[in-house]
Amino acid sequence: MGVDNRQIQTAVLADPESDDPVVCPTDADELDEFREEFSGTTFWCGILLGGCGGQLLTRRGNVRVSHFAHFPDPDGVLPSCGRRSRGVASADHLYVRAATQGWLRGQGHTPRYRYIDRDDAPVGSLVEIVLSGHTLLLHMDRTMPPDWDAAEADDIILGPGVQIDHRTLARRGYVNRVRFVSEGNQRVMMLGTELPHVGTDWDFELADCTVDEHGRLITPVVTRLRAARADEGQTPLPRPRGEAVEGPVQIGALTRLIDTAVREKETGAVRQLRDAAELQVHRCEGQALEHLQRAIDHANDWIGQQDRTRRRFFTRLDEAVRHSHVFEVSTLTPQIRRFILRDEVTTPQETGILDAADTLLGEARRLAAQERRKAEARRAAQVQEREARRAAQAEEREALRATQAEERRARRAAEAQEREAQLVAQAQERKARNRARGQVQSITGRLRREELSANEQKQLIEDLVLAAKEAGDLLSADEQRKVDKWTEKLTEKSGQDAAGKASPAVKPQQDKITIPAELPAHLASTAAAVRGALKKAARGRTTTSWDRLEHQLGSALPPLSSTERIQILVQIDRPTAGDEPLLSSLLAAGDPHFACQYYRHVLAALGLDAPDDDEDLRDVVEADAEQVFTDRRFR
Known part of the structure; x- marks a missing residue:
């Protein structure tokens, strides 16, 4: 049987098409509780997770962490699946519904969720929430920069690590963000709002947020920002590259903006601020000029370093595209897009390389x-x-x-x-x-x-x-x-x-029965049958008679003369030890007529004495029968 080495941490419940996600605990003890909680539930490599749709099992980790693994087929072959070492964040797009459905219904909305799956946007990259004619678009893939101008959504919410350039953020004034944290085997959604040169504020609850009539997500930060702008007006933004600066510019503020843009690696903003600073050189002198020139030099050094890194990236990408190295192209493309996301200027050559990479990846x-x-x-x-x-x-x-x-x-x-x-x-x-x-x-x-x-x-x-x-x-x-x-x-x-x-000289003689020394051969089987019946009666502690034996044995006991009956009983009891009772005593005890007429002949043939009185003989027979019951009980 194959061993699945793909460390998969997320799955869906019940069927491959499900959008009900679950996270496998990494701790072995927690996995035992997890198995008990979900006993009777099946786990699947969900289609909405980008999986193969195969069934999964939980694998307890001894050296590695516990994880999900694929069931092999009956031949022990593992299914072909591209999911490998997928962490808990790979199912975050499915937790959007669980986190927001009740919240939105509480505001009177009836949300519908759509997980977009295109060649240019793999499943899980984009999640659409449709609300009464409006659309919220959650952009979850950090390797795919949002297209702010082409997007048809009423509001775009950025997932973890999805970048926004400084100029777009300054133009929009804010952007809402979403991230997920683990709690047990579930993921909990948190909302935040990012402001230019301030960062992201996560310090509020989902219940404090609403969706307005225009389909926009309103957080407490957005509410405060709108109130402040209504009272104070908009904060001036840096001018586009090449545009003349109107009015006086504070040199100290300009140098600080350049340092902040360099620190935040906003390449486009650094270029723009550098150009604005170069326009102010002729106005400065003394220490202000020295500070301004130092900021310009710092910006030029950083831009030069970024340009060299950029050239190396595109050279490697061009080489990988020409040699059809799909894995390297798939790794470099998102890195380059994240890199150029902060610098909107691209050359035609760079655009051609990116287009070729997209074509190769699309074909792959x-x-x-x-x-x-x-x-x-x-x-x-x-x-x-x-x-x-x-x-x-x-x-x-x-x-x-x-x-x-x-x-x-x-x-x-x-x-x-x-x-x-x-x-x-x-x-x-x-x-x-x-x-x-x-x-x-x-x-x-x-x-x-x-x-x-x-x-x-x-x-x-x-x-x-x-x-x-x-x-x-x-x-x-x-x-x-x-x-x-x-x-x-x-x-x-x-x-x-x-x-x-009779003549007085002749003494009366009793009838005698002559017993041959050997039993005739034709009576051997009959003797064996009678012996078995007597043993069975002894074990059952019952006496018997010839009539009962005839009924019990049927054809195994043919009609017999008195001499033949006595011959058979003599043959049965001949091996009996001298101090043991005879099996035939059971027949004598159950048939008094037989005891008086024939049993004496059996005893005489075996060399045993019999009482002359019939009553004494019956007493002996009954005593022998009881002894037979005792001796044969466990035989």
Whole structure:
């Protein structure tokens, strides 16, 4: 990125065409307060400041003073701009409006401001204030002498350093001046009035001044001067060169006027007074003649020195014009014009050199204006390109956001549909289990109340076992005990019947479930799924049942025989340490029927002892389940 070394102290606010100026504080701490005051406001290299119209930023000074600097373009290239090391005074012409608008409106005027921008008068040189058909012209550029005779303004006010020759000042009697002083990041306007051989009086306020009906600025000094002239008449002025002196001339006053004109470097006045003094030589004698001759010699020496300086200036300017050294011509021309401003006599050769210089500078300004317009066109094209690129990027981002939003909506819809399906399935399961619980209550009531045959009782008890299995943990402890009681009666009845039919020599044998040493390969994935479900239940501190596992695992848990279920649980708990509870205890705790019928086989296959009494077994299972909850809490 380029570094802007142009130390610009002034800018305008809000946009490049603005006439609202601001000054950048040079102190680093003051710059911090300035940034806070103007936060959210943009700064520009204003067109009315003679700038390029580019945006500016504030740069904190460490070695140099703080100042404004140009924003580089996206490629890091700084804009072409002729403003360099422009001090706070470069925006004084814009502060004219801020200083005078309220003051003029208070006098009943409606002022309009125009900042003249011509090839011969760069922007900021001349400021016109139009007031109801009258015009005040502020001449702000010290390098451009005012044309008192050609000016169409009702009153001309001179800016800082703008010179007026002694003869014009004496003829006019006074001239009003304006200057600006800094207060914080603003510039305050002061008015003054210059009188011949007196200087400029700044000792009054803007509120003490008015604009009369002829469009002239009236200050307290002008008011006093008009009153004095009305009472005493006009003070005699020095006669033009070659004109005979009428009446007696005071030699002492004449020598003092010559010394004053030399001291103030008024070349034209010195020539005029010298000529007047030479006309008085024949009238003088003695000490008066000696004083007069000394004043004439002093005037001649000073005029000779000025003539030599003048010749050197014009020689250098002529050489620079012939070699088209624009910078040197632009530097010498205002110096020469300020120099000859005090001496109105110019030779045709000097006039030709100045005309040639003006032509060269005019052409240079025209070419510079062309380059400025080209640069502005390039910047406009770059801005348009950046805007198009940003618009395309914004469109891409919007399309991406729309796609992502659509995907999120689809995902949320799918999740909602899945949740809805789960809720429906859970509702159906709860309904079926509630219906099964009602069947359990109905069957146990019939078994208790009705006189049933052995076959009817057996069939009802088998139906009771199936209904209890489907109801699962919805059964209360009392309902589960009733189911277990009738199940045990059915088992005892079957055992007695079998014993009565068997040979007395043969001892009754219980059904046995043979557990192979290795789990069949086709059950490996099923064992892994059941193991995961049991671990999840342990972390959630809940028991489970085969019905719940079937609903939870779906196709991952196919229909299994009792032997296969026991094989899977043995495979799951085989790695369990001897002092740790079994994961399958969660299944036994949640399914009492499973605990009584099959859990003993799991314990036996793992080489563990089980209580003979079913109530004692349930106590062991519940204790093991609680221990599983504790051990698996943080796994």
